[in-house]
Amino acid sequence: MTSVLDALNHGLLRALTDDPRVVLLGEDILDPYGGAFKVTRGLSTAFPQRVLTTPVSEAGMTGLAAGMALRGLRPVVEIMFGDFSTLAVDPLVNTAAKLRWMYNEQVSVPLVVRTPMGGRRGYGPTHSQSIEKLFLGVPGLRVVAASHFGDPGELLYRAILRQDDPLVFIEHKLLYGLQVIDAAAASDFEIERTGSAELFPAYRLTVRGAPPPTLTLAAYGYMAELARQALVRLAYERELFAELIVLTQLAPLDAAPILESVSRTSRLLTAEEGSLSAGWGAEVLARCSESLGNRLAAAGRVAAVETPIPAAAGLERSTLPEVDDILRAAEKIGAHPHV
Amino acid sequence: MTDALALYRSLVLIRRFEETILAEYRRGAFSGTTHTYTGQEANAVGVISNLQPNDIVVSNHRCHGHFLAYGGDPRALFGELMGRATGVCGGRGGSQHLHWRNFYSNGILGSTLPLATGIALAEKMQGRQTITVVFAGDGALGEGSIYEAFNFASLWSAPLLIVIENNQIAQTTPITLGLAGSIAGRLAAFGIPTRELDSSDVLEISSTAQTLITDVRQWQRPQALILNTARFGPHSKSDDTRPAEMVDELRRTRDPLTLHGTRLEAAARQTVDAEVEALVRSAFEQALIDPPAGGAI
Ligand SMILES: Cc1ncc(C[n+]2csc(CCOP(=O)(O)OP(=O)(O)O)c2C)c(N)n1
Ligand SMILES: [Mg+2]
Numbered sequence: 001m002t003s004v005l006d007a008l009n010h011g012l013l014r015a016l017t018d019d020p021r022v023v024l025l026g027e028d029i030l031d032p033y034g035g036a037f038k039v040t041r042g043l044s045t046a047f048p049q050r051v052l053t054t055p056v057s058e059a060g061m062t063g064l065a066a067g068m069a070l071r072g073l074r075p076v077v078e079i080m081f082g083d084f085s086t087l088a089v090d091p092l093v094n095t096a097a098k099l100r101w102m103y104n105e106q107v108s109v110p111l112v113v114r115t116p117m118g119g120r121r122g123y124g125p126t127h128s129q130s131i132e133k134l135f136l137g138v139p140g141l142r143v144v145a146a147s148h149f150g151d152p153g154e155l156l157y158r159a160i161l162r163q164d165d166p167l168v169f170i171e172h173k174l175l176y177g178l179q180v181i182d183a184a185a186a187s188d189f190e191i192e193r194t195g196s197a198e199l200f201p202a203y204r205l206t207v208r209g210a211p212p213p214t215l216t217l218a219a220y221g222y223m224a225e226l227a228r229q230a231l232v233r234l235a236y237e238r239e240l241f242a243e244l245i246v247l248t249q250l251a252p253l254d255a256a257p258i259l260e261s262v263s264r265t266s267r268l269l270t271a272e273e274g275s276l277s278a279g280w281g282a283e284v285l286a287r288c289s290e291s292l293g294n295r296l297a298a299a300g301r302v303a304a305v306e307t308p309i310p311a312a313a314g315l316e317r318s319t320l321p322e323v324d325d326i327l328r329a330a331e332k333i334g335a336h337p338h339v
Numbered sequence: 340m341t342d343a344l345a346l347y348r349s350l351v352l353i354r355r356f357e358e359t360i361l362a363e364y365r366r367g368a369f370s371g372t373t374h375t376y377t378g379q380e381a382n383a384v385g386v387i388s389n390l391q392p393n394d395i396v397v398s399n400h401r402c403h404g405h406f407l408a409y410g411g412d413p414r415a416l417f418g419e420l421m422g423r424a425t426g427v428c429g430g431r432g433g434s435q436h437l438h439w440r441n442f443y444s445n446g447i448l449g450s451t452l453p454l455a456t457g458i459a460l461a462e463k464m465q466g467r468q469t470i471t472v473v474f475a476g477d478g479a480l481g482e483g484s485i486y487e488a489f490n491f492a493s494l495w496s497a498p499l500l501i502v503i504e505n506n507q508i509a510q511t512t513p514i515t516l517g518l519a520g521s522i523a524g525r526l527a528a529f530g531i532p533t534r535e536l537d538s539s540d541v542l543e544i545s546s547t548a549q550t551l552i553t554d555v556r557q558w559q560r561p562q563a564l565i566l567n568t569a570r571f572g573p574h575s576k577s578d579d580t581r582p583a584e585m586v587d588e589l590r591r592t593r594d595p596l597t598l599h600g601t602r603l604e605a606a607a608r609q610t611v612d613a614e615v616e617a618l619v620r621s622a623f624e625q626a627l628i629d630p631p632a633g634g635a636i
Contacts, residue, residue: 023464055494060453060487067457070443071395072465075457090484094447095454103438104429 001185004148005176008039011153012076015160016047019074022160024051025061026078036080037116037176058087062113066096066166069111076160081127082117082170089134096166097140108164114156118172118222118273119320124311130221130274130304132170136251136283143251145170145221148178149191149203155248158199170250172222172273188232195257200249202257207235207242215242215330216261218284219271220250223321227271230326240330242269250280255287262288266297267333271326276303298333302326346541347603348611349384350596353377353404355619356413357572360403360420364576368627369420373434376404378539378571381595382504383408385544386472386564389552395462397455397473398444400435401504405474409442413619417626422633430632441469449482451475452501456488459497463559470555472500478509480525481517489529492561500548500555501531501563506570511580526563535565539593542602569593 002010015022024040030053034041044051054061058079065075079085096109119128135143142165146152152175159167183191186205194204205228206213215234219227224246234240243265245258262268268288270281281301288296302321310316340348357375364373376383383404387396390409398405406416411427419426420434427437435446443458445451455473462469479485480503492499503522507514526533532554534547544566551562569589573579579586600608 052495055487055490057487057490059484060456060491063450063453063484063488064457064460064491067454067459068461068464069457070454071458071461073461090447090450091453095445095450099438099443102428102432102436103443104431106428106438 001179003176004146004152004178004180005037005039007151007153007180008146008156008171009041011156012040012043013046014153015076015157016043016050019161021072021074022050023068023073023075024078025054025065025075027054027056027080029053029078035078037173039114039171040078058084059091062088063091063095065111066091066099066109069096069109070099070107074110074160076112076114079113079115082115082131083126083129085113085115085131085168086134088113092135092141092166092168093138097138100165101140109166110164111166112159112169113167114169114171116171116173118174119309119316120174122311122313122316125308128309128316130172130272132168132250133274133279135168136280138251140165141251142167142249143170144168144200144249146175147221147224147246147248148175148180149224149246150182150201150248152180155200162199170221174222178225189228194245194260195254197249197254202248203246204257204261205231205244205246207232210235210241213241213243213265215240215267215269215333216258216265217242217244217269217271217326218247218258219244220247220280221273223271223273226321226323227326229323230330233323233327234330238331242330253283253287255284258284259288259291262292262296266295268296268299269302269326269329269333271302271321273304273320275306276301277306279303300329300333302329343599344603344607344611346384346388346545347599347608348615349388349408350380350541350599351612351615352413352619353380353383353407354596355615356407356416357403359619359623361572361576363623370422371420371433372575373420374401374575375572376401378569378589378593379504379506380404381539381541381544381599382502382566382568385541386502386548388545389549390472391469393441393467393469395441395458395469395471396443397451397458397471398437398442399448399451399475399479400446401476402435402437402444405444406437406439406442411437411439411442413622414625415439417623418629421626422631423626423629424632425626425629426632448479449475449484452485452488453491456492456497456499459492459499460495463498468556470498470500470552472502474502474504476509477503477505477507477514477522478512478517480522486525489526489531493529493531496560498555498559499561500551501526501561503563503565504568505565506568508570508581510574511578522565531561531563533563533565535567537567539569539595539598541595541599
């Protein structure tokens, strides 16, 4: 068994080993500290020339990395907390994401910006957000979110070496400590790849031995784990059978795996940790509505309450979506064929 | 052609190109926005004429002069401003977003400083012997990313020449309302050696730039050149808020074409004038009949 943290660390190590163009930049990423969440531990010892600790300059390091990518390197930037990615919006949106297109396909900018999002650790309003939705729908920018399903290390490796565009790689802080779950490790549920995405696949989770599902859950990142728990409890405690679609590529959105599922279940519930309005779930729901029309019988979205995220544990719990919120929303959609 | 005459030719090329742009905008040949370089020609020509073929230029919104001094094709630049498929970027970029060979420009003030620093470092890390030159105006010095880039460039020894073209104005805002302290002081704070010139003489600029470029290449460290200069035209097309007498005075005393042109023999100068005039005309006319980007309008 391997943790998501080790898988990501190994993905970075493999990328550095396989390709001398890979350069890592970020704050406090050198050993022995190895980064605020230790994702880069050991790497500066192995590759001292290509693992560069930066001043506290998110905008600067991201712009710098865009320039490096433009001239033949494959930089990977670590933004210590996802909250700080707002400082890197300009170099990402107005430089990195535009150059290939705006220069008429004469260049490419293979830049990866990795960052941990998410709360539930009591870090308070400026160190707990899931603001990846700010980067969704930016032309030229790919957004990928790791989960503990499949192989998050391979996902990161592909982001760095198997595609050539700027990419924001989202890691939820609570994923780091989880064990990676592949088909062999799954117990009371089954997991398989779905859809046609090659680099950043989607997964379908179903409860082992359950009847055909009447509800599609859709989630990514750490919410995929909460949705998995809800999936199992819905089946065992309420005889409500759902299937869970986990996406790894959030933008550009390939909704096909979700559409395929909803075309069978006719009900959709999305779950995300960011705040509700104009979020990932809104886009997914819009796509389902456009494609399925009245074959979409009911739908809902689970997301964070729209206030900043409080530090106190009790307050934070009532702000961020939990398994119970997913259960309640699923029941509200009313997918009980057997009752 | 002597070196002095070649420099003059580059100055005239930029001047005629920009004059054509402003005149033809009024007649509707171009759309969108533009920023012309008249008055500042000696900066681009003086600096870029000292570069080697693989060196890199990173430019800003006022990029036509840099592009032409770099050797960019006037017809492709006219085409880019007219939305032609033959434009520098096939009409996608327009006036401020050019890329050709090792020339890059972007219209987001300040964003190009981190970019250029990264470019310079990437070149160095890959053992290429190039240097990178980045041009920025006095107004861009209000952007925070500039100082992050100064810090990175100095800390990580980027082979970068930073050229600040100080025309004392940002759109309509005079430098007195936009900049505290001094530009040189800001560079000094990051340990970046800086030369400052108050000149529109291409030879003076060129000889200083040559020294700095040699130093950047040799020491693999950033250097800066502050060029106090004069914008003759509007910021964009017809938005000059300065008193006409002030601009007239600049044109009388700070014209790079006059300053350098008087060194040359009248006959040789006139030959160059006529040749460039014809070249710019024909580039413009060719661009006019080039196919529009994205098919017929
Ligand atoms: C980030 C950003 N803010 C504002 C603008 C609008 N703008 C374009 S040019 C300009 C003034 C620039 O002044 P300066 O840097 O001195 O260059 P100059 O125009 O004098 O050559 C402004 C405000 C912009 N392009 N980018
Ligand atoms: Mg200015």
